[in-house]
Amino acid sequence: MNYATRVVDLKKIYHLKGETVHALRGINFDVPEGDYVSIMGTSGSGKSTLLNMLGCLDRPTSGQVVLGGNDTSKLSDDQLSQLRASRIGFVFQSYNLIQQLTVIENIEVPLFYRGNVTSADHKRARELARMVGLGDRTGHRPTQLSGGQQQRVAVARSLINNPDYILADEPTGNLDSKTTEEILQLFETLNDRGRTIILVTHEDDVSHHAKRSIRLMDGRIQEDHAIENRRSANAHGTMDTSALNLA
Numbered sequence: 001m002n003y004a005t006r007v008v009d010l011k012k013i014y015h016l017k018g019e020t021v022h023a024l025r026g027i028n029f030d031v032p033e034g035d036y037v038s039i040m041g042t043s044g045s046g047k048s049t050l051l052n053m054l055g056c057l058d059r060p061t062s063g064q065v066v067l068g069g070n071d072t073s074k075l076s077d078d079q080l081s082q083l084r085a086s087r088i089g090f091v092f093q094s095y096n097l098i099q100q101l102t103v104i105e106n107i108e109v110p111l112f113y114r115g116n117v118t119s120a121d122h123k124r125a126r127e128l129a130r131m132v133g134l135g136d137r138t139g140h141r142p143t144q145l146s147g148g149q150q151q152r153v154a155v156a157r158s159l160i161n162n163p164d165y166i167l168a169d170e171p172t173g174n175l176d177s178k179t180t181e182e183i184l185q186l187f188e189t190l191n192d193r194g195r196t197i198i199l200v201t202h203e204d205d206v207s208h209h210a211k212r213s214i215r216l217m218d219g220r221i222q223e224d225h226a227i228e229n230r231r232s233a234n235a236h237g238t239m240d241t242s243a244l245n246l247a
């Protein structure tokens with residue numbers, strides 16, 4: 001089996017004003033390619049800390065995050081940034097788009113970390129814009145878009161480098177219920193097409209769209225199980241995903 005990522009005995013200790021905080025106390029799990037995992041847990045259980053490790057944004061105190069066969073703990077900061085830019089797609093609650101850039105330019109942002117942008121890249125960015133239903137908005141700037149449309153730009157941006165997985169941090173936290181369904185439909189369709197998704201949420205409704213749920217408690221995995229009676233967002237979605245096979 002091929003794995004998008006493997007997490008081995010991951011520990012993170014913070015030292016703050018003489019106090020020691022065990023944020024992660026030995027986390028183990030594998031994410032096979034094509035999985036759709038939701039990570040849940042109460043406030044302070046370690047979700048953000050784990051997300052930072054999965055996104056190679058911070059280093060563990062001990063243990064490993066293995067990404068595409070690379071033990072990330074052995075990489076330099078530069079190698080880690082390179083890996084992050086090329087192998088992980090990020091979607092954040094607050095979209096994190098650049099206000100001065102158009103839809104297409106925002107989708108292309110991760111390419112600049114990689115180096116030159118080719119005409120094939122421009123074509124792919126346009127295909128991704130179309131895929132998320134924004135083919136007629138490519139010249140718009142974020143302020144001219146609704147929250148749901150901005151999040152669609154972020155999803156397209158997360159795919160531009162063909163990442164090993166999409167890491168989504170409360171991606172629907174700022175959206176109303178109808179738009180939440182649209183974004184979840186998009187994730188579902190992406191996952192149906194083989195994309196691996198790891199999503200952090202505190203909402204049961206959102207979690208139930210995933211295939212698998214990992215629940216953290218006090219820095220440990222409390223539960224890791226397949227989701228029965230998965231909820232499908234398709235019934236409510238209005239997004240044109242016909243171009244997905246181009247991605």
Ligand SMILES: Nc1ncnc2c1ncn2[C@@H]1O[C@H](COP(=O)(O)OP(=O)(O)OP(=O)(O)O)[C@@H](O)[C@H]1O
Pocket residue numbers: 014015016021022023041042043044045046047048049050
């Ligand atoms: N930079 C830091 N320095 C010190 N302690 C930290 C730091 N970041 C997190 N912690 C502590 O680590 C523990 C886990 O925090 P974390 O932010 O990972 O939890 P969380 O599950 O994401 O919480 P929330 O849902 O509230 O965002 C908490 O006790 C927190 O106070």
